[in-house]
Amino acid sequence: MDYRSYRTSKAKQQAMLTTSNVVIEWNAINESARVPYSSRLQNSSMGPKVLTKEDSRAVNSVLLPSGGRQQQQQKSANTSHMIFSESPAAPGIPLVYRTPEGRAANPDRLNLDRRKLSVCPILEGEERLRMLNLQHNAITKLQHLSALRRLVFLDLYDNLISEISGLDTLSSLRVLMLGKNKIRQICGLKSLARLDVLDLHGNMIRVIENLSHLCHLRVLNLAGNEIVHTIGLAGMTSLTELNLRRNRITHIYEIDCLPQLQRLYLSHNLIEEFSDITCVTDSPSLSELSLDGNPLANSTDYRVLMVHRVAGLRVLDTKPISEEEKLRVVQMIQEEEQQLLKAEEEARSHERRLFTIGQIKRQWESVSHLANLGNQPKRKSKMRAFSASFVEEIEGTLHLYGLGSLDTLYSPPVTSQPTHIAFHYIEYTEVASLLDKLSTARYLQLKAISIHCCNLSHYDQLDMLSSIHSLDTLVVSTDGNPITSLSLWKQYAIVKLNLVSINDDIVTPEQAATSKQLFEPLVSLSNQYTSPAQQDKAHKGRQTAVREVCNQLLTRTLFQEEKQRSFEVLWPELLHSVVNNIVSELNICESKEYRKL
Structure with missing residues (x-):
């Protein structure tokens, strides 16, 4: 496989280390895009040197060949000087050793990617090895690595590893690539205190744990796992980049416990409220942040609030923050604060109003009761x-x-x-x-x-x-x-x-x-009685006048009632007289008809 094909296959997880001023460039540590790190780490002072020039030359010789044809020739040469066999002491375990010529040509690096390996092979005579590439195999367990005490770079991307183990003797390891495996728990890293880059993306990890001793770790990639919260980050005082994209995170914790953190990637999680990321706004050195793909990012004032709350932020969701935007945000926030103060003053005034009116009402009610x-x-x-x-x-x-x-x-x-x-x-x-x-x-x-x-x-x-x-x-x-x-x-x-x-x-x-x-x-x-000339008299005689009018109304009412009572008394007699007259008329009519007959 030529260099370009090799480079394409690693586009989402490639790690590249160079020696100039101890620069580490890790392209696309998250698996969604290539993220260059060299320009960021060149100008930063983030702890002691990671690799010596000798280590870096070994890494560069594998990862940075001059061209595709040279890479193809190099791999063909490596293969021609590489011998695969089975260990007589461990049947079924592959044994890999190189000819003296092959080992002399590349004493500190070995590329075993895409070899259909199901177990880690025994590497015969490779005590000087500093870089080992085992990606794109079917390895299920880390083993047979104890002799590689000078190893600084180990790449096991795209295998079937379910547990981190067998690394206790690799105290010199600086870069560990375990992305796209079957790992469920972070463990087995106790002896790797000098680790600088750790890639665990694309696994099945649910809890961040057993990392507090990694005080020199600067890059941690946990994207594409099943993490629901970020408890367990404290102690990594040198961490400058943390990738937690595509998890199930709802709340962010302990980010403010990472004093050197500059880049934080939280895209495509389940964060809904600004209160869920309070510790992010308290981070002292954060300059780049991504929250796109979260429900929180759908808020209309999301970008304004984030630019305002994270003072040192320079990039939000891959979009740079200009000085003009910061100035606009400051003006908007000031206007909102003024409106808020005005609303608070109105609320206090309303409370005072209600209190005063309530006091007046109680006084009036007490007097009305008296x-x-x-x-x-x-x-x-x-x-x-x-x-x-x-x-x-x-x-x-x-x-x-x-x-x-x-x-x-x-x-x-x-x-x-x-x-x-x-x-x-x-x-x-x-x-x-x-x-x-x-x-x-x-x-x-x-x-x-x-x-x-x-x-x-x-x-x-x-x-x-x-x-x-x-x-x-x-x-x-x-x-x-x-x-x-x-x-x-x-x-x-x-x-x-x-x-x-x-x-x-x-x-x-x-x-x-x-x-x-x-x-x-x-x-x-x-x-x-209310004309201007008679106001005094009206005041004295008002009750008499009203009483007189009331008497007139009462007289009319009594007269109507008397008429009603008289009618009720006469009604039966009138009704009896009318009925008798009708009966008499009927009798007369009947007698006349009878005479005609």
Whole structure:
């Protein structure tokens, strides 16, 4: 197989180490794309040297030939100097040894890929070997490697290995490639404390474990496994790249325990919320991150939040982050923070409003309870002692809560000319005493009055609103206003105040006519005592006038009832007389018919 074919077959997992400034380039450590590392590691200071120049030359001589033809010639030469046989001491175990010429030509490297090996062969006389390639075979178990104490690079990609074992004597190993095998558990790495690159992608691993002693490990590939969380990463203080693509991860842990981590790949997992990756945002050195393919990445503000939360991030989902984008994100976040502060202030203001209104309501209810017990003087003194009050304007409506809020009618109001004033938890007698203030030029635009929990009880209290000549709308809540229990209060208010709307209902012509028929005499009489020249007399004689009108209504009602009773008394006699007359007429008609016959 020529070099180009060899290179293509390893496009998703190839590892390449060079000597210049101890550079390690591992192309496509994840199996979805080629990821170059040389340019990233050249400018970084990530611990002690990994390979000597002698080690690197051995690796380069295998992985970096000058061309395809040279690679083909080299492999043909290796094969011609390589002898395969069976070990007499271990029947069934292949024995591989090279001729002195072949070993002298490449003393530190051996390529045994695609040899259909089911077990690791015994390598005769290869104590100086530094690189061993066994990929694309059918090896099920790691064995017969104990003599290779100088080995620094071991590639077992695409085999059938189910357990990591047999590596205890390989303390010099720097790169271990075990991608695309059948491994279920991370173990057997205790003696590999100097390991620099570990590739375990494409296995069946569910838990990250037994890695905390690898303090020199810089690249870890666990893509394409069955991992559900990232607990077990702590201790790898030199790790600069971690690939966890295509797992089943829902939560990220311990990323902030990796102080040197620069590149983190989490694409195509099951991460849904920003709260699931909190430790990622706390990572001190992270510069490249991928989260595409997660439900989280579908969020509309995903990129903005990630750029904002990970301060040193330069690449997100393979897309570079420019300084202009960072500036836009900062501006957006500042605007959102301002909006959030405004919303919080509005929420606090709303809470204070509700608290104050609740306090006013409780005070009013306590005073109303005293009033129901007949302790009127104490109730008035309590009302005057009210300290809680609240004033607000909502869409042109001036809301007054508590007795103290009535001072607003004296001072300049919240709005220059309110069109609607609503009174809440204020005794109506106190409101009525200030209604004359609402007839001044300041309130010429006043059209509506709302009365909520003000103890409005009598018809004559409604008369006091007639001083507001521009009033055409009235709202009286059923809560805290006894007058609403009277069946005809609306009709009286319609006539007395000439209303267009009452309690949010438009007054129809039929309602106006009915109300006028019922209360026009009473209203006319009441108006006689409310002219400016007779206000004092009206105040003294109001009850007498109302009583007189009530007596007139009572007289009419009694007259109608007397007529009804008289009719009920005469009805049986009238009915008996009518029946007798009908019977007599029938008898006469029958006698006449009989005579004709």
